[in-house]
Amino acid sequence: MPIEMIIEEDELKRRQVAALQNAGFYWRERDGVRALVCAPLEQAGFTNAFSTRLGGVSPMPNGSLNLAGFNEDAAENIHENRRRFLKLFDGDWTLTGCWQIHSADVRTVHNQQEAQTKPGVLGDDQYCDALVSNTPKILLAVKTADCVPVLIADPKTGAFAAVHAGWRGTSTSIVMRAIERLETEYGSRHEDLRAAIGPAANNCCYEVGRDVIDRFKELFPQSDHLFTPTRxxxxRIDLQTANRDQLIAVGVSPERVHIAPLCTMDRNDLFFSYRREKQLHGRVGRLMSVIGRS
Ligand SMILES: [Zn+2]
Structure with missing residues (x-):
């Protein structure tokens, strides 16, 4: 490779890391497994990470860190990938999730016992799209491949939430439902909350049709800025901003909402993308976004 290209690549990487830092994120890597961490959430006492596809054992293609989807990958691959992913965090953690259905339903995980499910099952018998808890050593997990993962923390009460918001979930204001649950269950106040919006299909790539556009305009009269007309x-729809808008609408202060400036469709080298890969390979790995506290 010519020296100028190497310099350009280095410069590009440097700029990307700087952009991440400005947004409040950094990369954590251990044994080839890499994840994005939101620094302000971590400084507030919350272990958190948004996984990438790097450092696993699944043939999606080779060496992919697929963390869910038992109908598309061997169970032993997924378990090994989860074991590797959890090594990014010190100490023992119980991973708990749900069977995601693009709903507005929220699951409260009251204690370790409720978090402990059958090995590997991850609470998959629970149908919902957001989880809340305040129990230490539990990692609430949501799975995505283009949809928007949102992690929410309340440093005052120690409560936290993980939210899966695709266009359907965003249209049902799932992030607001999760905050309502934090308020009723743990007495959280919106002004104390801090949130991280993870990598997702962004408005640079994610094109939707008339049905989605009309649905949003009907539900959110002030949503013109979320759309960039194409054909x-x-x-193209901006779901990260849509979720940011909802967080701010319920009273989370704008400077406490952190958005990862990464598109899962653009950065298919780092992330699984349903829209980029489903047609190509027929099956797509799943990323996992987690939050908890010691
Ligand atoms: Zn993009």
């Missing part, structure tokens, strides 16, 4: 009847 007739289509537009």
């Amino acid at each position: 007739d009847g289509h537009a």
Whole structure:
């Protein structure tokens, strides 16, 4: 490779790391497994990470860190990948999740016992799209491949939430439902909350049709800024901003909402993307976003 190209690549990497830092994120890597961490959430006492596809054993393709989807990958691969992913965090953690259905339903995980499910099952018998808890040593997990993962922390009460918000979940204001649950269950106040919005299909790539555009305009009259028109009847949608808007609408202060400036469709080298890979390979790995506290 010519020396100028190497310099350009280094410069590009340097700029990407700087952009991440400015947004409040950094990379953590251990034994080839890499994840994005939100620094302000971590400084507030919350272990958190958004996984990448790097450092695993799944053939999606080789060496992929697929963390869910038992119908598309061997169970032993997923278990090994989860074991590797959990090594990013010191100490013992109980990983708990749910069977995601693009709903507005929230699951409260009251204690370790409720978090402990059958090995590997991850609470998959629970149908919902957001989880809340305040129990130490539990990692609440949501799975995505283009949808928006949102992690929320309340440093005052020690409560926390993980939210899965695709366009359907965003249209049902799932992030607001999760905050309501934090308030009723743990007495959280919106002004104390801090949130991290993870890598997702962004408005640079994610095109939707008339049905989605009309649904959003009907539900959110002030949503024009979320759409960039493309061809007739289509537009690119900005779901990260849509979720940020909802957090701010319920009273979370804008400077306490951190958005990872990464698109899962653009950075298919780092992330699984349903839209980029489903047609190509027929099956797609799953990323996992987690939050908990010691
Ligand atoms: Zn993009």
